[in-house]
């Protein structure tokens with residue numbers, strides 16, 4: 570019998586035993602389109618670090634629940650090869666731990682480009698992992714006949730379980746990825762309810778959204794070791810009051826973040842606010858300032874307080 574859950578048909582199907590659910594990591598060098606892909610996959614269902622999620626080992630960045638499967642996407646902090654300090658050691662450790670633990674890895678590259686940095690990322694994925702090669706930005710490939718030889722070139726580097734060319738930005742063939750990935754998840758009941766959101770999760774999402782805007786709008790000027798700390802998060806009816814500090818390592822970095830006449834910081838916070846209002850479906854009052862904490866990136870304890878493990 571196919572009993573339907575009153576709020577979520579997907580949960581009803583779990584009773585049949587055919588449901589699949591698992592953790593998925595999306596990895597790739599900077600700028601290949603990982604965030605765009607995640608947003609495209611989960612759309613408005615962006616979630617969710619639920620109360621349950623805090624008892625798991627992973628940071629959940631999004632959940633996609635389909636009729637027959639639930640994908641729980643988890644965060645892998647980017648890794649850098651240039652600086653060696655506590656921050657990087659901690660990040661590299663986290664990356665390999667997370668990858669060894671998830672059920673499936675989406676390894677994302679750009680169509681027509683397979684670089685040394687891509688190979689470095691690939692080398693961190695454990696041999697035992699199931700990996701889907703996601704070739705993103707196929708819309709940028711002018712000569713489509715180049716795609717097959719390119720696929721042949723990349724598949725020399727590893728035995729991928731599946732290969733899916735797509736365009737995350739245009740939303741093309743993203744459903745193919747979901748289709749290819751579903752049978753690779755383990756059988757099991759859903760790990761999370763859909764649209765589960767807690768105060769804590771909103772706080773986490775606020776810091777993630779702000780961090781994303783900093784990365785995007787500072788670009789090459791992004792100071793090394795920048796971090797976001799949510800100092801206050803209050804909910805009054807449909808209004809959220811958020812006070813956030815951007816932590817930088819050196820006094821000189823402060824002016825880079827603030828920009829001439831405060832322009833940069835104003836733009837960063839206003840873009841983050843607009844997206845948070847959409848996400849929370851309510852008004853957001855977001856106040857952001859910049860704080861200097863010298864040497865924080867080298868201080869393991871400070872890292873812990875900022876959420877790095």
Ligand SMILES: Nc1nc2c(ncn2[C@@H]2O[C@H](COP(=O)(O)OP(=O)(O)OP(=O)(O)O)[C@@H](O)[C@H]2O)c(=O)[nH]1
Nearest residue numbers: 598599600601602603604605706709736737738739
């Ligand atoms: N043409 C095209 N551009 C894309 C596509 N997907 C992403 N982009 C663009 O590529 C750039 C990087 O995208 P992100 O999603 O930020 O990439 P990322 O891998 O998350 O980058 P990091 O956060 O730096 O690791 C953005 O300018 C996107 O708009 C695509 O399918 N086609």
